[in-house]
Amino acid sequence: MLEISTLRLHSEEITQKLLIKNFPAENIIKEVLSADQQKRELQTELDTINASGNRSAKEIGRLMTTGQNAEAEKLKIEATGFREKAKELEQKIREAETALEELLVRIPNTPSEKVPAGKTAADNKPVYENDCKPTATGTLFPHWDIIKKYDIIDFETGIKISGPGFPVYKGKGARLLRALINYCLDEACKAGYKEMIPPVFVNSASAYATGQLPDKDGMMYEMKEDKLYAIPTAEVPLTNIYRDVILKEEDLPVKITGYTPCFRREAGSWGADVRGLNRLHQFDKVEIVQICKPENSYLTLEEMRNFVQNLIISLGLHSRTLLLCGGDMSFTSAMTYDLEVFAAGQKKWLEVSSVSNFETFQANRLRLRFKDANKKTQLAHTLNGSALGLARILAAIIENYQTPDGIIVPEVLRAYTGFEKIF
């Protein structure tokens, strides 16, 4: 959510910036400003009434303790009814606040100046590509064929137990996935991230604070009985650790990481090109999160992007990094890099990480702040990224390391798997 104070001062500039995201903001911003104006007028009115009510009450108290009861009674009659008026105003203010909030949450984050214009994924700007060309040669099969051959991932049994999109990882397949989880977490810890194991069900306040609610409630599995949501990403619980927190300047940057399974309903997003591990209802992901001072957030974004790029290189996967154009960015992001690996069997790029700077957009809803050197509290900047989305990494490893007589395990994972080849 954008800050109303910024919107008041820079509405024109914000409108301009939002055009990069193809979002026509002029009208809604006008509405916001007038709703804000109305709310403030009501607030001033209420404050005035409260001030005079407080004065009378105090005076009555003083008269009664000094024994001037007759005077007190007279004043009591005069003071009757002010509370009712105040309540009426409070109600109006609540309504005005709700109206303002409903408008505000519909305005996306403004893109950074570095974000290129564009409408679709085709307009994303490639900024990096590594040279880890696949070692596999000959006829290359997509992973959904290979996993059957070695019986390491079983979709049919998953369908029996849960439904489509809930695979069962078996034997060396399970072991390889667990190796990836441990490897990614260990690398993140080495890079200074503190490991967390958060809850995988969150309440609506948390889902709201990171932006999954109210708009995207169709994406999450919901347990209505207990009013809980299955997390679509560890970003939700990890970021919410810092909801309503005021950090000290010396605590920054905060760097945390966590592995969780992620649950996504993916309603309506199924099609021919989302076979196998490409898109699942449940998948595994290691997430990295940073909270930092505003002036550092773009350096931090680069640091996080480099970390993820190097992680992918260390797995020997051919990958590229795209700077997302305005039209392809998420609602909440100010700047996003998508990192893709090439899956040699399907001959397709798979998105395995998305690293974003949200500036104060998330922090505003989270009320995540820090005290700066001048002892002023101000909103922190938040960033997060996948490191990595493991189902697709697994798919890419299976396809890129396939040989006629087995799948080679990437070298860095062998200490974790205890084997070098799946056959």
Add this chain to the structure above:
RNA sequence: AGAGAGAUGGCAGAGUGGUUUAAUGCGGCGGUCUUGAAAACCGUUGUCCCGCGUAAGCGGGACCGGGGGUUCGAAUCCCUCUCUCUCUACCA
């Protein structure tokens, strides 16, 4: 899940209808003293909203778990929800 007890500032902990502007202690910050530190002493201390001001700040309002009620006036009384603790039961 049943029974009981609770929820007050960064923490501990008073406060059961009216100078409460929430006592006091600890912690934090600043200072005096000191070669430096400790101790002692003095001062200071949260969050949000509105207004004025370039600003430091000043003025007003709100906040004692959340919401509602009674009252001229609520941390205090009533209702309700949530959470925590203790005991019992159950459980990995």
